[in-house]
Amino acid sequence: MAKQKNIQSVLHEERKFAPPAAFARKANLKSKDLDALYARAANDYVGFWSDLAREEIVWQRPFTRELDDTEAPNFRWFTDGFLNVSYNCLDVHLAERGDKTAIIFEGEPGDTRRISYRELHGQVCQFANVLKQQGVNKGDRVVIYMPLIPEAVIAMQACARIGAVHSVVFGGFSAHSLADRINDAGARLLITADGGWRGGHSVELKAAADKALEAGCPTIERVIVYRRTGRPCVMRSGRDSWWHELAAGQRIQCEPEWVDAEHPLYLLYTSGSTGKPKGIQHASAGYLLQTKLTSRWVFDLKDDDVFWCTADVGWVTGHSYVAYGPLAAGTTLLMYEGAPTYPDGGRFWKICQEHGVTILYTAPTAIRALMRLGDEVPKKYDLSRLRLLGSVGEPINPEAWMWYHRVIGAGRCPIVDTWWQTETGAIMMTPVPGVTATKPGSCTRPLPGIFADIVDDEGRSVNKVGAGGYLVIKRPWPSMLRTIWGDNERYLNTYWEKFHNRFYVAGDSAHRDADGYYWIMGRIDDVLNVAGHRLGTMEIESALVAHVHVAEAAVVGRQHEIKGESVFAYVVLNKARPQGAAADALADELRRWVADQLSPIARPDDIHFTDNLPKTRSGKIMRRLLRALARGEAITQDVSTLENPAILEQLRGAKHSPSAAPAKKATPKAKVKAARKPPRKTAVKKRPAKPARRGESKRR
Numbered sequence: 001m002a003k004q005k006n007i008q009s010v011l012h013e014e015r016k017f018a019p020p021a022a023f024a025r026k027a028n029l030k031s032k033d034l035d036a037l038y039a040r041a042a043n044d045y046v047g048f049w050s051d052l053a054r055e056e057i058v059w060q061r062p063f064t065r066e067l068d069d070t071e072a073p074n075f076r077w078f079t080d081g082f083l084n085v086s087y088n089c090l091d092v093h094l095a096e097r098g099d100k101t102a103i104i105f106e107g108e109p110g111d112t113r114r115i116s117y118r119e120l121h122g123q124v125c126q127f128a129n130v131l132k133q134q135g136v137n138k139g140d141r142v143v144i145y146m147p148l149i150p151e152a153v154i155a156m157q158a159c160a161r162i163g164a165v166h167s168v169v170f171g172g173f174s175a176h177s178l179a180d181r182i183n184d185a186g187a188r189l190l191i192t193a194d195g196g197w198r199g200g201h202s203v204e205l206k207a208a209a210d211k212a213l214e215a216g217c218p219t220i221e222r223v224i225v226y227r228r229t230g231r232p233c234v235m236r237s238g239r240d241s242w243w244h245e246l247a248a249g250q251r252i253q254c255e256p257e258w259v260d261a262e263h264p265l266y267l268l269y270t271s272g273s274t275g276k277p278k279g280i281q282h283a284s285a286g287y288l289l290q291t292k293l294t295s296r297w298v299f300d301l302k303d304d305d306v307f308w309c310t311a312d313v314g315w316v317t318g319h320s321y322v323a324y325g326p327l328a329a330g331t332t333l334l335m336y337e338g339a340p341t342y343p344d345g346g347r348f349w350k351i352c353q354e355h356g357v358t359i360l361y362t363a364p365t366a367i368r369a370l371m372r373l374g375d376e377v378p379k380k381y382d383l384s385r386l387r388l389l390g391s392v393g394e395p396i397n398p399e400a401w402m403w404y405h406r407v408i409g410a411g412r413c414p415i416v417d418t419w420w421q422t423e424t425g426a427i428m429m430t431p432v433p434g435v436t437a438t439k440p441g442s443c444t445r446p447l448p449g450i451f452a453d454i455v456d457d458e459g460r461s462v463n464k465v466g467a468g469g470y471l472v473i474k475r476p477w478p479s480m481l482r483t484i485w486g487d488n489e490r491y492l493n494t495y496w497e498k499f500h501n502r503f504y505v506a507g508d509s510a511h512r513d514a515d516g517y518y519w520i521m522g523r524i525d526d527v528l529n530v531a532g533h534r535l536g537t538m539e540i541e542s543a544l545v546a547h548v549h550v551a552e553a554a555v556v557g558r559q560h561e562i563k564g565e566s567v568f569a570y571v572v573l574n575k576a577r578p579q580g581a582a583a584d585a586l587a588d589e590l591r592r593w594v595a596d597q598l599s600p601i602a603r604p605d606d607i608h609f610t611d612n613l614p615k616t617r618s619g620k621i622m623r624r625l626l627r628a629l630a631r632g633e634a635i636t637q638d639v640s641t642l643e644n645p646a647i648l649e650q651l652r653g654a655k656h657s658p659s660a661a662p663a664k665k666a667t668p669k670a671k672v673k674a675a676r677k678p679p680r681k682t683a684v685k686k687r688p689a690k691p692a693r694r695g696e697s698k699r700r
């Protein structure tokens with residue numbers, strides 16, 4: 001049955017779009033170039049990457065060792081080479097394009113700034129000197145908790161310049177989440193802002209940072225605060241300093257710290273299938289190489305392009321395609337601080353028009369939200385400078401793809417649907433815009449040097465058209481994660497154990513069509529993708545049970561028209577189940593609670609109070625059953641093993657959802673039997689003696 005659905009969905013999507021001839025003629029990569037790259041990589045992938053690393057990176061000391069696999073799957077690349085990432089993003093451009101605009105910034109209130117490469121270089125150097133003066137040394141961790149403003153990029157680049165390891169925490173994360181990440185990384189310094197503008201409101205970042213530090217972040221010695229909103233905020237003397245005051249006294253030159261190729265560039269925390277976020281650790285040279293190359297290959301960057309990647313620097317997309325790749329490629333990039341619909345749904349298109357954006361890279365959630373406002377909104381703006389569109393972070397449904405193509409791209413712009421992950425560092429599978437014919441909803445094929453495959457439970461390639469399996473990468477690549485910070489065991493277990501260290505397991509399922517195109521089907525672990533943001537179900541469950549009235553919780557995903565997926569929580573209380581208005585009030589309280597404990601992104605749309613969770617006689621939560629119930633699907637699985645069958649009726653009953661409109665029935669998500677994990681043993685349960693508080697468990 002599931003297979004049948006897969007095949008049907010493939011047959012259903014038969015539309016195919018050849019690259020527009022005008023685009024293809026001028027493309028950086030032509031068909032013959034791409035063929036040559038594939039041939040070279042197939043022949044000798046280590047030599048392929050090493051040659052590119054020699055050509056693309058300015059080395060202070062060239063490397064002689066290419067791939068080191070002695071401790072595989074902890075792979076290392078170009079190990080005896082020395083370089084500096086910030087030097088490769090800034091200094092290398094000064095002679096030829098020092099006056100070229102590096103960043104065009106637009107704040108949500110409408111303020112704009114243009115920063116040339118020379119100015120950016122000066123500001124990065126100046127802030128690098130600030131960091132040094134504050135006692136930050138090579139290898140120290142620095143947490144950055146900022147709005148999407150140029151100073152976030154300056155802070156990241158300044159860390160890279162002195163060999164400090166940054167860990168950016170998305171400004172939408174709560175104080176609790178921030179504290180968890182600071183403590184896991186053992187950061188010495190925190191860089192934040194008084195606030196940032198989002199949706200017409202100021203997001204009070206400094207206040208949240210203070211709350212995090214009060215909760216206990218013993219490693220933080222100093223806090224640097226950038227003044228963005230000008231709203232009053234409390235500065236603690238001896239600990240907090242203003243960015244502008246510290247910078248004023250510093251020189252705009254700073255000799256880069258030359259680091260070895262494997263020196264960690266950054267940590268970025270991402271959700272996994274357990275409650276604790278993973279600190280994904282990236283190395284310097286390999287990451288720089290692939291973000292630079294993919295910026296050029298996939299986005300076809302030319303000297304006069306204005307490239308807008310809408311991602312926040314709190315996510316990997318904002319690292320690879322805002323802070324590093326486009327700068328390494330010498331591009332003009334656009335940064336916009338605020339919400340896509342502020343003050344109205346035309347904001348994105350107005351920005352494209354006013355700044356002459358030529359390449360737009362955004363997420364399906366944004367596309368769907370803007371599509372819903374109707375074609376008239378973008379039609380009011382001149383989008384004729386656009387020549388290439390990109391999508392990232394979640395599967396794009398064909399309807400949204402077609403709208404993007406037709407209304408935003410006027411049928412003229414290729415769409416690159418790019419598949420990759422925090423862990424992969426750079427784009428892995430994507431159309432190459434001047435070469436690959438695209439199909440709505442498919443990320444098409446792996447780039448040269450990337451050896452992806454789809455395998456079954458035994459690790460055998462699945463070659464049958466439309467049959468799904470685990471998406472794996474069979475050979476190491478330079479921008480791959482190196483480990484999970486402080487937990488290499490977890491690195492091995494999460495990504496390698498399943499197939500005995502032979503392949504990297506992405507955690508997604510996929511199938512291939514007759515053209516060999518890949519179609520991503522979704523996560524196979526307990527990870528949700530809400531509006532392109534990865535959330536672990538366990539993290540949300542832990543947050544829920546930390547509430548005084550919650551005894552047990554199980555979280556599943558439900559399809560959502562705009563966000564792709566939304567959070568659906570089944571909650572067992574440690575008191576009588578409330579009814580009517582009391583239930584609504586408690587559901588609202590729990591939503592606020594989750595937003596506060598984790599992030600507003602994690603807020604459950606639906607909360608269903610129940611006396612019990614459906615369990616097998618051996619005590620396993622029947623998650624597939626909960627998922628089917630949440631999605632309003634027919635229950636096809638055997639419920640005879642259910643310990644408490646009476647609970648089914650209660651679970652079907654009314655839920656508490658703020659959006660009265662039920663989610664539109666989306667295209668059936670194909671499921672693969674082979675790629676399905678057994679249900680997790682338990683839901684998150686409150687420990688009777690000492691309630692599990694988020695964060696506390698981590699601090700031990």
Ligand code: WTA
Pocket residue numbers: 270315316317391392393394395396417418419420421422423443506507508520522523529532533534
């Ligand atoms: C999903 C974001 C379908 C996928 C760069 C992956 C996608 C997870 C696509 C990584 C795409 C990303 N089509 N699904 N083009 N891109 N995903 O770490 O499930 O935030 O595993 O990195 O997003 O999310 P992450």
